[in-house]
Amino acid sequence: KQEVTQIPAALSVPEGENLVLNCSFTDSAIYNLQWFRQDPGKGLTSLLLIQSSQREQTSGRLNASLDKSSGRSTLYIAASQPGDSATYLCALTGGGADGLTFGKGTHLIIQP
C-alpha cells in the first residue's frame, strides 16, 4: 500500500525567505503527483501537477520537482509572503487504484 510522508509537519519562517517542502512515497510506480494548498477550514486548491512523463513544473514563485526512482518530490517557494501561509499537501495517483493518496501536509506560517 502506497504511503506518502511530508516533512516537515510544520514550518515557520520570516517573510522573504526561500523554502523547500518535502514529500516522499514508498511505491515508485506512480502516475501523477499534485501539490495542493489548503487554507483553514477550506477546500484544496491545485498548485502544480507533475504528470508521469515530467520531472518538473513551475508556476510563478512555485517550482515542484519529481524523482520517481528515489520516491521524492519537492515544492520550492521563492521569496515567501505572508499570503503563502497555509497547509501544503502532496498527493499522487498510482498503485492500482483510482483517486489520490495524500500525505498529512506541511503547515506553513510566513511571519511578516
Place this chain on the structure above:
Amino acid sequence: ETGVTQTPRHLVMGMTNKKSLKCEQHLGHNAMYWYKQSAKKPLELMFVYNFKEQTENNSVPSRFSPECPNSSHLFLHLHTLQPEDSALYLCASSQDSGRDTEAFFGQGTRLTVV
C-alpha cells in the same frame, strides 16, 4: 472558485438523522470523488465514480451511501452516523479516473455529528 461546488458548507446532525451532501461540477468532467478529512489524518478516498459508474468503494461503512445521477452531480447520503464521522467531506472531479488527470476540489462540507 474551482468549478466544483459543495452544499451545504456546514452541517450539524444528530445520530438518528438522515441528511445528504451535494456536489456539482461545471468543468465537463466525467469522474467524481468523495474524500474524508479528519483531524490529524491524511485525506482518505471514500468513493469514485467514472462516467456515473462506481469504480471504487474504499471500505466505507454502509451508513454512507453515494449516488451519482449524472456526470455533473454527486451526492453522499448519510444516516445513523456516529460522532467519529465528524469531519470535512470534500468532493473532487477530474476529466476521467485515469491516472494522468488533474483533480479539482470543492470547498468541502464541515459535518458535525452530535
